[in-house]
Amino acid sequence: MAQSASHKFGQALGKLFEDIVLDDILKPRLQQFAQTKNYYLDWQHSRPARSGKKVTWEDKYGNKHDLDFVIEIDGTDDQLGRPVAFIESAWRRYTKHSKNKAQEIQGAILPIIELHHLSAPFYGAVLVGDFTKPALDQLRNNGFAIIYIPYRDVVAAFKEIDFDVAFDEKTADESYTAASKRLASLNSSEKNKLRLALMRVSKQEVDRFMDTLRNCLNRFISQIIIMPLFGTRYEFENIDDALTELNTVDIDRPIGQFERFEVIIDYSNSDTIRATFQNKILLADFLRKLKS
Template sequence: MAQSPSHKFGQDLGKLLEDIVLDDILKPRLQQFAKTKNYYLDWQRSRPARSGKKVTWEDKYGNKHDLDFVIEIDGTDDRLGRPVAFIESAWRRYTKHSKNKAQEIQGAILPIIELHHLSAPFYGAVLAGDFTKPALDQLRNNGFAIIYIPYKDVVAAFQEIDFDVAFNEETLDEIYTQASKSLASLTSLDKAKLRQALMRVSKSEVDQFMDKLRNCLERYIAKITLIPLFGTKYEFQSLDDALTELNTIDIDHPSGQFERFEVIIDYSNNDTIRATFQNKTLLADFLRKLES
């Protein structure tokens, strides 16, 4: 089936916005931050440490997801490091699709975060177009940092190069077709003006995003709590049995074998890592990694 003119224009516009917002606006800020902190920034291009050009990471279920940016500790061109930040992007023209896209991003990123939860990594989304407040709130409530460039700001940016992109579902196919041709023939000067316009409308969002990234990755450990747990394990088939036995347990004179270590790491930015380890060696390995 042939691609509709409206769909083609939407894809082309989204690709142009991605190139400008990700490559020209956000990536230089991320590169500067990573360089000053000796982190490794990965994005979509060839890298000997992985196959192909895509930045692909597995989640806790073994599913693979392609991302826009990943920041690593101890990463090099030839070696994958420990990921500490994951960033994805999306463009949507109509709000009716925004909820699904937000869920798609959440469904891809959060299982990766769960796999790497002992690093308490940063995760964010770069969004442009029409996204509803519930869609944005859903991501923020799940811990995402957000850069959001509304569709009206995209339209305003294009107006600076006398290009009207304020189309809707009633726009005729021939107008979309002509718009796609105009998009493909933008000059370097047009793109430079567009870049500057998008930088202006997104500056506050990008600054806040970078502040959150910096706050997460520049945090320091405020407190480490180790709780060695000893005792006898009690298992019950019903709540009544558990409640009955609870009254017989002498908590004033505890006894029993070692069960596990509970560790709580409190950071300066109020992040907290909670983990369980069965022996001292695994716990020590974990604590040493926190020095990175």
Template sequence: MGGSTPVAQNRASAGHKLGQLVGDWFEKYVAWPLLSDVAKSLDLYPDSRFNMRSCRPGGKVMWPDLEGNTVDYDVVFELGGTDDKIGEIVAAFETFWRRGIRHSKDKARDDSGKLGAIRDTYPTARMLCIYAAGDFSKPAKDLVKSRGLELFYIPKRDILEVWEENGVTIDYPDKADETSKAELADLAAKALRQDTDLLQRIADSLWDRLGATEKTRMTDVVRARLSALPRNYTIDVVDFVHLEFASRIAVQEFIDRGEFLQQVGDTHREYRYTVEFGDGDVFERSGLSWIELRQLHKNLGRLVKHVERLSQRALK
């Protein structure tokens, strides 16, 4: 009686294993190559668990948020990043495959929350995106968009069909028993063991179906997000004064002179830094020290200069 438990557990997890197989394939062979190419086309450094770096030996792509939590992301674009140095985060992506539509709104809520945390922490994190494949309900899509995130979506039908075209069945009726699911999982695993190039060919089939427009569309969206530059800056010295600036350079001149800091005569005052972007986004951080204020503005300035260089290059 006790000896039958492992078999039952293996069968019960067969659907999950099959979903994990497809999800890992989607992240490694579809999302990561696409996003890596997009980042490089914009002179940004792409990072994921598939990219080994001496400055990030742990494997996961981890970034701290305002609450002191360290959150891992599937793909991050960095400005000024290298294999040896962490740069400024300018984009973050979550990718996933969902075979069924159940709980897709919960998934959307979780992932959009992770991405929102990075937006609230870094003024340079301008592009936040969920790249999903499979069944994703309309309420889930609406939730993602309502939180100001980008959503790229490949329908379940396309994924199932390209796997089928390459001789691997990954779909099953919703009421299929665990034995049937286990048989599909075993057949898929066997096919992959016998053909080490199969996963890449399935991805190639998907790209043949999607066409080159998918990469172009993604690149255009990222570029547009980054190109929505700051149009107004505000610095508040908490409980003291409110200052507005029309340009990044005006803020930098104010910070460089340090005259206001000397005037208030108190390096322990707290500052609030607010930036309004051209696409309507607003970044705000409170409780900043003078040094933190200077660093935030310096980091954002690097991104502004980078985008201006990209624009000039496009005009040539």
């Protein structure tokens, strides 16, 4: 089935944003930060440590997701490191699609975060186009840092090269076809003007995003709490039995065998890691990894 003229133009516009916003604007900032911390920044390119060009990570269910950027500790070209930041992007022309896209990003990233929760990683999204406030709030409320470039800013940026992209669902196919041809024929000078225009309109968003990333990954441990728990396990089938037995427990003279270690790690930026370990070896291994 042939693509509609509007869909074809939208895809081409999305690819251009990917090249400019991700590759020309955000990636240099991420690379600069990663180099100062001796981290490894992975993006969609060939890397011996993985197959193909895609940056693919599994979630806690074993599902694989392709991402735009991942920052790793101890990563190299030849070796995957421990991931501490995940970043995904999306372009949407109409708000009616924004909620679904937000849910798609959330559904891909959060299960990965849950798998690597002991690293308390940073996660963010770069959104270009029309996204509703509820869609943006949904991501922010789930812990995402956001770079958002609204479609009105996109239109303003294109005006810098005398290119009107203020199209909507009523725009004729002929106009989309002509726009696609114009988009495909942009020269280096026009692309550079467009890059500078998008850099200006997105500067505040990108700066805020990088500050959040830096604050997350530059944090330091402010407190470590280790609680070895001993006791007798009681199991019940109903609330009444539990209440009855609770009245017989003598908390002044505790008895029982070792159950587990409860660990709380507090960071300078108010992040907290809570974990449970069944023995000293696993706990010690976890604490050593926090030093890296």
